[in-house]
Amino acid sequence: MDGSTRLPSQLGDRSRTAHHELTRALAGRPLIDFDRHTTGGRVAYAAPVPVSAARPTLSLGCYSPWGPAAPAEAIAAEHGTGERPAGERKHTWWATIAARAAARIESLGKPPVIAGWYAVPYLQTLAGPAGIVAGLPVNVRSQIEDKSAIGRILRSAQVPAHMIIGAHTYRDRLPNLTDMRNQIGSRRIVVQSAHSAGGRGTVFVNDEGDMHEAAALPGPWRVSAFVEGWSSNTTVLSLPDGRGGVRIYVDRPSHKAIGVEAVGIGPAKSAGNDWSQPWPITGAADVIEAATRIGQWAWREHRLTGLWGIDTIWTPAGPVINEINARKQGTTEVSGVNQQLSGFPPLVLAHLTAMLDHPVTWLPSPQEFNTATITAAAGGVPAPYYLKIRARQALRLPDDFPGSGIYRLSRGRLTWEGPGAHPADADSDTGRVLIANAPAAGTTCPPGAELATAEGITIGSASPFAGPSELSPHGRTLLAAFDRLTNHAEGTNR
Template sequence: MAYAAAYPVPAARPALSLGCYPAWDPARPGHTLAAETGTGVRGGGERKHTWWPSIERRAHGLVAGLGVDPVVSGWYAVPYLASLAGAGGQVAGLPVAVRDQVENKGELGRILRAAGVPWSMVIAARTYTGRLPELARLRREVGSHRLVVQAAHAAGGRGTVFVDDARDMERAAGLAGPWRVSAFVPGPSSNVTVLSVPDGCGGVRVYVDRPSHKAIGVAAVGIGAAKSAGNDWSVPWPAADVSAVVDAAVRVGVWAWETHRMTGLWGLDCIWSESGPVINEINARKQGTTEVSGVNQQLAGFPPLVTAHLAVQLGVTPTWLPAAEEFNTVTVAAASGGELGPYYLKVRARGAVRAREDFPGSGIYRLSGERLVWAHPGAHPAQADSDAGCVLIANAPEAGTACESGAELGTVEGLTRGPGSPFAGPGELSARGWALLGAFDQWFIVEEGTL
């Protein structure tokens, strides 16, 4: 995102990209190594999270061939990235130990209280170890008929179960304990990207991006319950509520710095209840929203926060950032004013499909009637004025690629002031969203199952 924009940051373009899916022009790094390249198959289910072993040997060879001590960027500093960096290199990511402590869902209530977050923003919850009590007891102790059971460490909704009955309890008991059991809070959800930067005087500056509107559990695009189907930053929130979220994020950022010396990118997830926003997760890492949320910073006249994250992880002060208070004031104004904003919609295969042989792949398309027509190469949502019918298809498979059921077929992205949004609410597509889905699906041939 930082190097494919209208005002690119050339230094942010990596020399080597490693992952599950191949990059594409004009976003392509110096070299790309993707798990699906050569196999012609894009995996579904948990296979999309197990790509590293298939490229590990080749990845080490490519890194060695760079002839320099590498900087390896990842969500956080997992051991295989440290191995890739080698003795002379560096991993630009939060330490796993910090991530495990800050992101521990069982400790969320204690963390929020220690950070000084108002009680009104803390969800009623209890943490259980050993085994989960019976449903009736959980309801009494948590004080809610509908419950949310979460594993202490999980991402992408894979460790969350909404509990309404005994069958749901069986699924919840299958999660790895300890378990956080909280009251279900009705209301739309959001992700917030946050950056913590040491101020050089023993403190920390906390920069808070616009809260998104998060779509959850949209079955039409193959996304299950508790899992994100995408985010939209174009829809406004009440200014007072945005200010409360920004203040809470700053408090958590200060606490994480003082307690764990946590710096760089992280995130806060909220539910916007009728009485105001409440916090349901802290994510001590880059997130699925990080890339597209960077467009918000570019719209405000700054490089994406990920560039400052890389600088901070390398011990460099990002001097291009303004004072945190100034940045956060802009955030509140933009998030409450209904300004132009980015969005992305995830699309997964709802059965086994194959990309058509004439599929152009990732790039800019124009919605024409019931079809998405290739327009030109592209890799940035700002190139796609969705209110005028243009979109970016990102992370799509190459022509002829077989995609298993559950495989990610790509994301539909763009900029909108509202009319171009694919979402009509927290869990449903808009008329535009349905049109985009139908047109996107035409680029794939059903091999078995049903779309």
């Protein structure tokens, strides 16, 4: 399939403009990407209509890149080990490559631009006094993402009360379960650390047996009622307007499945996102209005520029906001396909360009962009998805495993079709799927290791999710086929 089939023709001119503006913003400095996946930004530089300036000179991460998704060079903790890490080890990869990374950056001979999720001190040290870390300041992230303060933030931003979840903040200790239930007014409660990400630091408390895990979380704690509904992620971009104000661009909200045990994803953790399923227009408009108000507040208080996001839960009465994430997110990569399907380069390119104090001219007015978002959210148009798959027990990838690329799903099996790195190469309504971020053949994967993401574009029939924590029939078929492909016991024994 020609990956450009579903991409609007005007994407070409805008992508060329985005390339030139990012090139000027970089001003000859090497672009270094810092991400667990060493392929961050691939939906921009490995796209059917590529923005080549976004391909990193060097990527620093945990997992090895593949084929068309590869940067010019990568240093990955996974290189040479023969094992893909799991658990906390996948979050401690930096220590294993820090010395090599510093030496390689110094050898480049130019001050780098390091693209990180946020500007942590060790990246500032790595960049050196003349280098730049293109990420949100740590103190800004800490204040905006403080879960114990989210109610105050939303009220300060004048977000409507019906979108705010009632909660209590406890600072010294957690009360007993009965007292918290009485104070919150709910039998099932959610306990969250003030600062956490990726579902870590969140515990769903159903009974006394869950309180030990909740009490082990570092305080202060935000405690709220458990809200039934679909979780959702929305990518937002804040751009200075050059006149002292800010422009807020809001992407299409996703359907995010949480705690899908079948693919090895635990409670409160995301199993992936799907943008093809429709949302009510009124709810999408509410999310855009709330995001705009939060973005304006964050600009006034913190001069927040670049990518960020909000997490919502969609109830029968409409969406409520449960998190603000002042950074790039796990959804940033694939959500960029939404923008390409609408005729725009991924918003991450505007984020990086703006972080380097260069104007972005290829975006329309926020009103035009956000109105198109509402139309797309109503469904019936192509949209991307991704499904995370983890090892449910220890396994070794077969020596003939083809790795990441484009596969055809037919009769319960995945058949290799060729190289690929972009969901537009995988029209899933015709049976194709992109297997991304997979380990190399022969790699050992302990329980919990991230095996791959299955990605593609669909109008809805190939959505991997049927409910907030449930795979669709298509998702189950895809998972079983992937298990057979990798000799995963849960697939081969079926």
